[in-house]
Amino acid sequence: MTHEKVLDDHKPLVELVDLGSFQVMARGVAPSKGCGCTPPTQTPTS
Amino acid sequence: MKSLLEEFLALDLVVLRSQNASLLFCPERFVLMRLSDEGLGAAELALSPDCTDALVESPEITGFLRTAVDYVSKSPKLKIFHPALIGTTGERKLLPKLVFMVNNVCNLQCSYCYEHETTFKVAAQCISRSAIRTTLDKCYELFEAIETVMFIGGEATLSEGAIEEACEYSIAEASRLTREKPRFGMITNGVRISEHLHEVIERYEVQLTFSVDGPKTANDLVRIRKDGSGSYDAVSLNIKRYAGLHADTISIQSTVTRAQFDSGLSVSQLLSFIAAELGVVEPHITLASLPDGHSLLPANADATRLDEDYLDAVELSVTHILDDTPGGDVSNGGPRLSDVADMMRTLASKSVTSAMCSAGTAQLVVDSRADVYPCWMFAGNAEFRMGNIVDDSLEKILTGTVMSNVTTNTKLENIHCSSCYARFFCHACIGNNRIRTGFIEEMDPRFCDRTRQSLVTVLTGIAGRSALSTK
Numbered sequence: 001m002t003h004e005k006v007l008d009d010h011k012p013l014v015e016l017v018d019l020g021s022f023q024v025m026a027r028g029v030a031p032s033k034g035c036g037c038t039p040p041t042q043t044p045t046s
Numbered sequence: 047m048k049s050l051l052e053e054f055l056a057l058d059l060v061v062l063r064s065q066n067a068s069l070l071f072c073p074e075r076f077v078l079m080r081l082s083d084e085g086l087g088a089a090e091l092a093l094s095p096d097c098t099d100a101l102v103e104s105p106e107i108t109g110f111l112r113t114a115v116d117y118v119s120k121s122p123k124l125k126i127f128h129p130a131l132i133g134t135t136g137e138r139k140l141l142p143k144l145v146f147m148v149n150n151v152c153n154l155q156c157s158y159c160y161e162h163e164t165t166f167k168v169a170a171q172c173i174s175r176s177a178i179r180t181t182l183d184k185c186y187e188l189f190e191a192i193e194t195v196m197f198i199g200g201e202a203t204l205s206e207g208a209i210e211e212a213c214e215y216s217i218a219e220a221s222r223l224t225r226e227k228p229r230f231g232m233i234t235n236g237v238r239i240s241e242h243l244h245e246v247i248e249r250y251e252v253q254l255t256f257s258v259d260g261p262k263t264a265n266d267l268v269r270i271r272k273d274g275s276g277s278y279d280a281v282s283l284n285i286k287r288y289a290g291l292h293a294d295t296i297s298i299q300s301t302v303t304r305a306q307f308d309s310g311l312s313v314s315q316l317l318s319f320i321a322a323e324l325g326v327v328e329p330h331i332t333l334a335s336l337p338d339g340h341s342l343l344p345a346n347a348d349a350t351r352l353d354e355d356y357l358d359a360v361e362l363s364v365t366h367i368l369d370d371t372p373g374g375d376v377s378n379g380g381p382r383l384s385d386v387a388d389m390m391r392t393l394a395s396k397s398v399t400s401a402m403c404s405a406g407t408a409q410l411v412v413d414s415r416a417d418v419y420p421c422w423m424f425a426g427n428a429e430f431r432m433g434n435i436v437d438d439s440l441e442k443i444l445t446g447t448v449m450s451n452v453t454t455n456t457k458l459e460n461i462h463c464s465s466c467y468a469r470f471f472c473h474a475c476i477g478n479n480r481i482r483t484g485f486i487e488e489m490d491p492r493f494c495d496r497t498r499q500s501l502v503t504v505l506t507g508i509a510g511r512s513a514l515s516t517k
Contacts, residue, residue, distance in 0.1 A: 013085030013110040014070060016117045017078040017509045023394040 049099050054092055054111045057118045060467040061089050064506040070114060071505060073467040075121045076396050080509050085110060124470065127399045129407040130453065132444050141189040143409035144181070144228075147422050148173050148208040149200040150414050154235050154277055157268045158303050158334050158342050160481060164426035165200065165413070172205045177416040177436055178212050184440045185410075186219050191226040197252075198233045198422050200414070206243040213250040233257065233299070235269065236281040239288075248291070255297040255330075256285050260306055260316050261323070267305040268342065282324070289325050299330040303342035307352050313359035313383075321381035330384045331359070335478035335490065353496050360386055360500045364507035389471045389504045398470035402460065405476055406452035410444075418443050420452045423477025452476065455487050462489050468501045 048056070061081070062069040068086040070079040081089060088110040092102055102111060133139050149172045150165035159166075185192055195216055197209050213230055220227040230252040239247075247254065258281050259265045266276025289296045298320055302313060311319075313331060320329045333356060336343040344352045366380030367390060392398060401407040406420030413425045416436045424430035433443035443449075455476065457463040463474070472494075476486035483490060 011082050012113070013082050013088055013106065014114050014117075015080045017069075017080055017512050019076075019078060019393070019508070019512060022390075022508050022512055 050108065050111050050115070051092060051097065051099050051102050053115050057115065059089070059093070059114070059118070061086065061093065062467075062502045062505060064502055067506050067509055069502075069505055069509055071467060072118045072121070073470065075118055075123055076393055077118045077121045078505055078509055079114060079117060089114075122396075125397045126458075126470075127397065127401075128456075129399060129401045131407065131410070132441075138188075138190040141185055141192045141410065143194045143196055143404065144185055144192050145196045145198060145409055145411040145422060146173060146178065146181070146208065146212055147198055147200070147411055147413040147425055148202050148205040148212075150425075151204055152199060152201040152235070153204060153237055153271065154201070154269055155272055156235075156270065157305070158301060158336055158340070160423065160477075161200070161426075168426065171414045173208050173412070173414045173416065175208070175211050177412070178208060179215055181412050181416070181435045182212070182216050182219055184435060186223055186225065188440050188444075191220065192216065192228045193226075194231055195228045196231045196233070196409075201235055201237075202232050203234050203237075203239055203243055206240060206246060209243070209252070210246045213246065213252070217250070229253070231255065235277065236284040236288075237271075237277050238280070239284050244287075247288075253295045253297070254288050254292070255299055256281065256288075257299050257301070258282075258285065258320075258324070259300050259302070260311050261319055264306045264309050264311045264316075267309060268303060285324055293325060296326060297330070298324060298326045299332070301332060301334045302352070302356075303334045303336070304344045304348070304352075305342055307344055307348065307355070313356050314362050317359055317362065317381045317383065327379070327381045328384045328387055329381075332385075333493075333496075335475070335481045335493070337481055349492065353492065353499075356496060357499055357503065359383055360503045361507075363387070364504055368507055368511050385473055386500065386504060388473065389501060390508075392471055393504070393508070400456040400458045401453075402455055402457060402463070402474045402476055406449055420448065421477050423475075423480075452486065460487060462487075462494065466494065466498070468494075468498045471501050471504075472497045 057072055058074050060071050060073065062071055068081040070081055070089055071077070084106070088107045091097055091107070092111060102108060131139065131141065149170070150168065151170040152161070152166070195212055197212070199205070202209060209232070216228050230250050232252050233255045234257070236256040236258070246252070257269070258278070259269055262276060262278040265278040269277045271277060285296070300316060300320065302316070306316065316331060317329065321327045333352065334342065360383060363382035363386035366382045367387060409421070411419045411422050411425065412435050413419065416434050417425070418432040418435050419425050419430055420432065430448055432446055432448045435443070457469045463469045463472070474489070478493070479486050479488055479490065
């Protein structure tokens with residue numbers, strides 16, 4: 001496919017994926033419950 | 047003034063390709079872009095070492111570069127958390143996890159267990175009550191609170207007196223000092239849990255993580271007793287008893303070796319089995335890190351097939367998380383690998399850590415001899431012994447050479463991680479590194495490739511299902 005064909009189709013070369021709805025959904029993925037080797041994700045300062 | 051090409055290159059972007067899509071990803075800001083075929087060509091041209099400003103002068107490619115730069119520039123940088131047990135400003139910190147390795151004995155002799163070469167070689171010993179109290183005294187002196195007290199062995203359930211003592215004394219001390227009380231957790235093979243230990247588990251709300259490697263036919267190939275008999279029947283009974291009371295907190299971890307692979311059990315089947323039979327939808331399933339030449343380590347073509355098998359389970363997990371969301375509640379979705387769910391949580395939160403793992407950065411381990419290590423995987427290795435909790439001050443233990451070597455090996459400093467696009471999604475394990483390569487800083491390339499391919503599967507799955515921004 002040539003650039004001219006792309007322009008004809010109005011198909012952009014790059015498009016931003018909107019992660020907004022994914023972020024809302026992913027908040028519902030509960031954090032790991034296990035006590036194994038979970039990496040640190042929260043600040044340990046009090 | 048930077049040229050447009052230089053601006054583009056400064057963003058540290060990477061092209062990710064799968065069968066279904068081509069993506070442009072910014073690991074420093076978690077910006078995800080979809081590329082057309084021409085966009086892919088433009089991106090690869092711009093990122094090639096030989097590219098010059100003159101080669102990207104066409105209106106299409108200039109437009110592509112400008113758009114990509116704008117998308118990324120508008121997105122905030124990640125919040126990078128640098129965990130450390132000792133602060134630089136003298137503040138009293140939290141200890142996220144204190145681990146008591148309460149003994150160095152086990153009622154199983156699992157074929158792949160690394161402790162056969164370390165802690166099981168020395169005389170059996172249970173941690174003393176005085177060592178438990180001294181540990182907690184010193185931790186409450188140095189830290190504001192302990193978030194989680196965790197028990198492991200050997201096999202922790204064989205030292206229930208030590209578990210009860212640690213729970214009781216830490217609660218009493220936290221109350222006396224008006225500090226936040228710790229939570230409790232235990233990793234167990236689940237073979238033997240006495241009535242008294244069940245009562246202790248209920249009294250202190252000890253969260254249990256069971257190790258089980260599949261259905262009886264697969265589990266009993268490797269998780270065997272001293273007489274060679276399998277452990278599944280006993281474990282499954284204890285899992286079901288605990289799950290009956292704590293379906294919301296039970297966790298399962300499984301180790302995959304050549305045994306399951308040769309028996310025809312795929313990782314996806316293992317995932318489905320754990321959900322259907324044991325009620326846990328997000329188990330922690332890992333491929334075993336074993337030294338070269340180990341009989342349970344798949345070799346050559348089998349190793350490649352096992353990696354592909356794992357990646358099939360990643361794909362299944364992505365589908366279950368993104369598509370099977372009854373009532374919009376993803377916690378009710380189908381089974382998924384915990385590592386895949388963690389990748390999605392990381393992407394959504396945009397909050398990441400520079401730490402390789404929790405060893406020495408969020409946890410301390412005290413073994414049955416009161417020796418302190420950054421992780422239980424190093425117990426019995428003199429070169430990783432940080433000191434003795436009874437004989438040494440905790441400040442001295444935390445400022446020694448071992449601690450320095452572990453905490454400076456961050457994802458930002460490590461030569462392999464610092465340039466890897468999956469660095470903030472990876473659950474690296476310095477204990478596994480040492481088993482596979484001899485050094486905590488040296489990764490197993492197969493693990494790194496598998497992690498990167500998992501991330502590509504996750505990002506491709508999201509990009510294929512998400513709307514495109516109109517901004």
